[in-house]
Amino acid sequence: MRNWEAATQQQLAERGKNLKLHELEIVKVSDPNTRSDFETSEEGHILALAASGRSPSISLKVKPGTDQLTGLRIVFYPNEKLPEGGIGHGKKESFPGGFILTSLAASGTAIHSDQLDLYSMFNIAKITASQSHPDYPVQDCLDPRDHNGWAPAPHNQSQQHLTATFEKPYETKDSKYITVMLVWGGGEFGGRQALMAGDYQVFGISGIDDGSTIPEAIQTILAVEPAKRDAAQQTALKVYYSQIAPELKNTRYQLSNLQERRKMLTDSFETMVMNTAAKPRETFILDRGQYDQPTVQVSTGVPGFLPGLPEQAPGNRLALAEWLTSRENPLTTRVAVNRFWEMLFGQGIVSTTADFGSQGDPPTHPALLDWLAVEFYEQGWDVKHILRKILLSATYRQSSEGTPELWKEDPQNRLLARGARFRLQAEAIRDATLKVSGLLVERVGGASVNPYQPEGLWREVSHYGSSPATAQVFVQDHGEKLYRRSMYTYWKRTVPPPNMQTFDAPNREVCLVSRARTNTPLQSLVLLNDVQFVEASRNYAERIMKEGGAGIESRIRFAFAEALGRPLEAWEVKTVTEAYQRELKNYQSNDRAAVALLNQGESQRDKSLPTAEAAAWTTVASMIFNTYEFITRG
Numbered sequence: 001m002r003n004w005e006a007a008t009q010q011q012l013a014e015r016g017k018n019l020k021l022h023e024l025e026i027v028k029v030s031d032p033n034t035r036s037d038f039e040t041s042e043e044g045h046i047l048a049l050a051a052s053g054r055s056p057s058i059s060l061k062v063k064p065g066t067d068q069l070t071g072l073r074i075v076f077y078p079n080e081k082l083p084e085g086g087i088g089h090g091k092k093e094s095f096p097g098g099f100i101l102t103s104l105a106a107s108g109t110a111i112h113s114d115q116l117d118l119y120s121m122f123n124i125a126k127i128t129a130s131q132s133h134p135d136y137p138v139q140d141c142l143d144p145r146d147h148n149g150w151a152p153a154p155h156n157q158s159q160q161h162l163t164a165t166f167e168k169p170y171e172t173k174d175s176k177y178i179t180v181m182l183v184w185g186g187g188e189f190g191g192r193q194a195l196m197a198g199d200y201q202v203f204g205i206s207g208i209d210d211g212s213t214i215p216e217a218i219q220t221i222l223a224v225e226p227a228k229r230d231a232a233q234q235t236a237l238k239v240y241y242s243q244i245a246p247e248l249k250n251t252r253y254q255l256s257n258l259q260e261r262r263k264m265l266t267d268s269f270e271t272m273v274m275n276t277a278a279k280p281r282e283t284f285i286l287d288r289g290q291y292d293q294p295t296v297q298v299s300t301g302v303p304g305f306l307p308g309l310p311e312q313a314p315g316n317r318l319a320l321a322e323w324l325t326s327r328e329n330p331l332t333t334r335v336a337v338n339r340f341w342e343m344l345f346g347q348g349i350v351s352t353t354a355d356f357g358s359q360g361d362p363p364t365h366p367a368l369l370d371w372l373a374v375e376f377y378e379q380g381w382d383v384k385h386i387l388r389k390i391l392l393s394a395t396y397r398q399s400s401e402g403t404p405e406l407w408k409e410d411p412q413n414r415l416l417a418r419g420a421r422f423r424l425q426a427e428a429i430r431d432a433t434l435k436v437s438g439l440l441v442e443r444v445g446g447a448s449v450n451p452y453q454p455e456g457l458w459r460e461v462s463h464y465g466s467s468p469a470t471a472q473v474f475v476q477d478h479g480e481k482l483y484r485r486s487m488y489t490y491w492k493r494t495v496p497p498p499n500m501q502t503f504d505a506p507n508r509e510v511c512l513v514s515r516a517r518t519n520t521p522l523q524s525l526v527l528l529n530d531v532q533f534v535e536a537s538r539n540y541a542e543r544i545m546k547e548g549g550a551g552i553e554s555r556i557r558f559a560f561a562e563a564l565g566r567p568l569e570a571w572e573v574k575t576v577t578e579a580y581q582r583e584l585k586n587y588q589s590n591d592r593a594a595v596a597l598l599n600q601g602e603s604q605r606d607k608s609l610p611t612a613e614a615a616a617w618t619t620v621a622s623m624i625f626n627t628y629e630f631i632t633r634g
Helices: 002-013 138-142 216-222 231-244 246-266 317-324 331-345 366-378 383-391 404-409 426-437 457-461 479-483 498-502 521-529 531-547 552-564 570-588 591-598 611-625
Strands: 020-023 025-030 057-063 068-076 101-109 124-129 160-171 177-184 199-206 283-286 294-298
Touching: 002 216, 068 177, 101 138, 101 160, 124 138, 138 160, 216 231, 231 246, 246 479, 331 366, 331 383, 366 383, 426 498, 426 531, 426 611, 498 521, 521 531, 521 611, 531 552, 531 591, 531 611, 552 570, 552 611, 570 591, 570 611, 591 611
Parallel strands: none
Antiparallel strands: 020 199, 025 057, 057 177, 068 160, 068 199, 101 177, 124 160, 283 294
8 A cells, every 4th residue: 555655656746747739630529429519719618518318439539640659638628609609519408508518538540431440440558637526537438338428517617627547649640630539428317418518628638737636625634645645534545445455356347247236136116917818819810921911810729730728718918928838738748858858968869959850850769758848747847856867877877988880770779779979069168167166156147247258349240329438338257157058158149158159159149959079179279278268277277276286297197087987097197287387487587477477357356376386287277278178078
């Protein structure tokens, strides 16, 4: 904390050092979402005196007049033509004379464009403002989620400014144009029109911003000598530091996740209730599917080639549900248990899982299929019960090894004379890796989560209703949410999680009964390089070093026994030992590479373990996760 105090005091002392504002030549101003009237003054002001529609995004194309910029500053001016003579279009009921800026983004390009360039966007290291509303701090401009933003209210009748400092200085000699995207708050903040600014100017800056992200109250305390601070000041400083300290980042994530879980357990939720219409609407067969060409009127019922509904059935959804699950309709249970069988054996008793009709394959073991279907029905459709029955059977527990004659006679194992062998599905591979590494959070239930994903994927395919700044943006979760089971991963159909898609997970745009199984080099690259698997490897390495004994051989045998469930042959131990020693030698001579490897992912590493050894065991763990045995059943 003392180091932070010294660094912060130095930063505060250097505020405004060599700060200079540079006017930018306006090339074009546009509003891709809605039609708005803009004017530009000779002084470089952008005037939007007529309010636009909800949540417009304003695209500014400007040309810098200097060789280097350290950031951007937007100055907002009060104008008599705006409500309350303020700086924005807010009405009395919502920030009178004010605005809400929900998103700010900028990019540099060689040619001017209406769109942000996703590959040359500026990373903003710091953002400050002259004034901020307590509920709308300026940092919210950089939060890609909706329904937040920056508002200088209640200081709407005086000049205000916002300053964004780039992560590194921007050299303008290669990229002559800057595109700035400003997204204003809309109806979600009250009102039908956007809460946008009406008179503002964008400057480039060089030097150091004269603003600070440190609250004024904390600045006042830092100005007092440590020995002269009272108890309240010391407490306030410690509380603030706990909110920003890098070493407490994971603790803050854990606290946030626990608070969210408590909220879910204590808050009440609305339950949607559906009622049946008193008079059902008339339904017709449409000629060639044309909605305006009805032909024969039809009523509720089931396909004629299947057993019909009971005579007294009301013909509603309840009747359909009872018909689907009745004992007289064995199709549902047969289809269900066949899919369970395919999940566990790689293929169903009826191999055409999606087709039980006349064009599908007949069951290889019809009596077994019927027995499982009846058992499933009589046990009250208990999925756990039927899965337990199959998993504990001698058939499932067979070895996948077989004689050459058996492989020749039955290559697809239709006779079930040996155990099944097939590559695990994407979710199972990820979950198995997290489980072995000790990272998996096995808690049941809860909201969807956003684990690691390459940056920018959602922007690439999101609807451009205006610009990438208004597109849906992936917001990664933190803490335990990164390690929840894969079934809780949020699924965006246009951009499925890429590591799962590489292992043939469907995009879910259409229903899919059976997944394809491929073996490609990309799958090995995912297991080797994806941050989720690298992080799992280094955590497994820590387990190996702590639980595997003191010797290299004992650790290797422990590692393979935990991950693969079998002892190693002598030649395997020799091969892995040589690989470990080779990697250890490499990392002993390259400490920077070892540290970079061990810093992958957000989970904290055990710094008490020797760096080079931990990195070498991480490589061994990664090698194990890449083996055919680890990702293959049987």
